[in-house]
Amino acid sequence: MSPSAPAPPVPTVHTPARDDRGHRTIAFLGSETCGVLERLDEFAADRGLEVEPMASVDDIRALLNRSYPACVVFDAVRSRAEMLALCDELKRDAFTAIVPVVMIVPDGDGEASADALEAGADEVLAEHTTQRVCSLRMDLALRRAARDVSVHPTTRLPGTSQIERDIHERVQTSTGFAVCYADLDHFKEFNDRYGYGSGDRVILLLSKILRDVVRALAPGGFVGHIGGDDFIFNIPIEYLAPCCEEVITLFDELIPYQYTEEDRSAGYFLGKDRRGNVHRIPLMTLSVGVVTNQIHQFTHTGQVSELAAEMKTYAKSLPGSKYVVDRRQTGLTDGRRPGSPMPRPVLD
Numbered sequence: 001m002s003p004s005a006p007a008p009p010v011p012t013v014h015t016p017a018r019d020d021r022g023h024r025t026i027a028f029l030g031s032e033t034c035g036v037l038e039r040l041d042e043f044a045a046d047r048g049l050e051v052e053p054m055a056s057v058d059d060i061r062a063l064l065n066r067s068y069p070a071c072v073v074f075d076a077v078r079s080r081a082e083m084l085a086l087c088d089e090l091k092r093d094a095f096t097a098i099v100p101v102v103m104i105v106p107d108g109d110g111e112a113s114a115d116a117l118e119a120g121a122d123e124v125l126a127e128h129t130t131q132r133v134c135s136l137r138m139d140l141a142l143r144r145a146a147r148d149v150s151v152h153p154t155t156r157l158p159g160t161s162q163i164e165r166d167i168h169e170r171v172q173t174s175t176g177f178a179v180c181y182a183d184l185d186h187f188k189e190f191n192d193r194y195g196y197g198s199g200d201r202v203i204l205l206l207s208k209i210l211r212d213v214v215r216a217l218a219p220g221g222f223v224g225h226i227g228g229d230d231f232i233f234n235i236p237i238e239y240l241a242p243c244c245e246e247v248i249t250l251f252d253e254l255i256p257y258q259y260t261e262e263d264r265s266a267g268y269f270l271g272k273d274r275r276g277n278v279h280r281i282p283l284m285t286l287s288v289g290v291v292t293n294q295i296h297q298f299t300h301t302g303q304v305s306e307l308a309a310e311m312k313t314y315a316k317s318l319p320g321s322k323y324v325v326d327r328r329q330t331g332l333t334d335g336r337r338p339g340s341p342m343p344r345p346v347l348d
Contacts, residue, residue, distance in 0.1 A: 023070055023156060027063055029054040029083070030075020035127040036104050039134040040073060046135070057086055064096045065215075068156040071142060073102045076116060077127050084119045091120030094166065094222040095215060098158055100145040102138065152225040154200050155207035163224035163232050167301045171293075176237035178292045179304050180244065180323065181312040182210065184229040185285040189271045190258075193281075202258055202284070203229060206251065213246045232308070237292055244288055244323040251286045252321050259283060287315035288323035295327065 026044050028037065028051050037051075044051045049070055054060050063069060072090070074083040087103060090096040102123045103116035113124045123141040125134060152159055158166075170177040184206065191199040207225060210233050214221035218239035224232045235243055256264045263269045264283070271281040289311025291304055298304050307326055315324045 023068055024049055025067075025069040026051045027054050027060060027069045027072045028052065028075075029057070029060055029072070029086075030104065031078050034075045034077065034104060036125055036129060036134060039129070039131045040138070042131060043135045043138050057082065060086065064090070064099065068099055068151065071100045071102060071138070071145075073104065073125075076103045076112060077106050080112065080115075084115055087116065087119040087121055094220075095211065098145070098151065098162070100141045102141055152227065154203055155225045157207055157211070157223055157225035157231075159224065160226060163222075163226065163234075164301050164305075166222045166224070166234050167304050170234060171298045171301060171304065176293060178235050178237050178240040178290050178325075179308050180233045180235065180240075181289045181291075181308040182206070182231040182233065182247070183287050183289075183312050183316060185287055185316060185321075186281055187229045187284060189281040190284055193269060193271060194258075198258065202255070205254060205258070206231065206286070209247055209250045209254070213243055213250065217243050217246060237294065240290065240292070240325070244290070247288070248286055248321045248323065255284050255286075285319075285321040287312060287318070287321070289313070289315045290323055290325040292325065 026040065026049055028040065030037075032053070040051050043049075052069075054063065060072060064072075074087060076083040083103065087101050090099065090101060097120075100122040101120065102125055103119075103121040104125050104127055105112035105116055107126045107128050116124050122144065123137050125137055129137075151157060167179060170179075184202070187199065187202070190202065206229070207223070210223045210231055214223050214233050214235060218235040221233060221235040221239065221243070224234075226232060233243070259269075268280040268282050270278055272278055289308055291307040291311055296303070296307070311324055311326050315322060318324070
């Protein structure tokens with residue numbers, strides 16, 4: 001006799017706290033006597049935002065390490081060299097470059113404005129500008145960021161347009177790179193049992209694992225969120241093994257705690273398929289399909305995306321958490337017809 005699936009209990013979920021205020025915050029680093037600060041406060045209040053003063057450069061770094069504010073504003077009137085260096089640092093980092101930076105410069109100082117723009121600032125404000133100009137320029141900076149950088153509402157990671165842009169830039173260089181397509185196994189069944197809120201927390205947890213590991217182990221790396229439980233992380237090829245191994249290790253350590261103690265101890269729960277048949281649903285695992293330019297010579301992003309999706313699909317056919325790297329000698333120029341069988345990839 002087939003067992004019946006018990007009603008799901010309310011799970012106890014252990015995940016890092018989510019900073020929901022982050023993207024509604026304007027982070028301000030500068031003097032409390034800065035002439036434009038009152039106008040920033042009025043702009044923020046009119047748009048449901050909040051200006052949050054930062055005490056130091058390290059505070060800015062810490063904020064951007066845990067969340068993405070709507071904007072950061074730097075006072076380059078009193079700490080010009082330090083603010084220019086910080087702006088340049090943020091814009092060179094793929095993780096923080098998506099946050100718009102507004103620099104405050106002395107009134108009528110064209111060279112200071114040029115220096116700020118050269119450092120990567122998205123907008124420049126004169127210290128004693130009018131409220132109208134301040135609001136218009138801040139609106140422009142935020143609208144440009146929303147237009148040019150689509151981020152996922154749950155993870156605040158860059159979306160498909162930035163993913164394609166990053167892959168395109170890597171394809172155009174001769175530097176070795178790896179495009180890693182990560183996807184959760186048994187996520188739908190988890191969502192059905194525990195609910196969408198718990199599913200979102202799992203998505204957020206995976207995004208934090210990917211972001212933290214790539215930032216720590218792969219200088220020049222990039223993490224994007226395609227949607228749902230699909231992620232891409234692009235890294236220099238020399239960091240491929242340590243990054244993938246650390247991601248999988250952390251995921252396998254943390255994911256059991258997204259389940260109830262009963263399900264965690266059993267290593268599965270009972271769930272029904274579309275036909276009503278009851279099956280054992282194992283705990284979630286992570287599949288990562290990897291494509292590199294060690295063998296293939298890519299000419300456009302579509303080739304990379306297609307092979308990465310194939311590798312991800314193959315990885316999902318294997319048990320457990322794993323990453324598989326495409327080391328096939330055949331590929332883009334072998335005349336293979338779309339949809340025809342491919343040689344077996346190599347499992348790493």
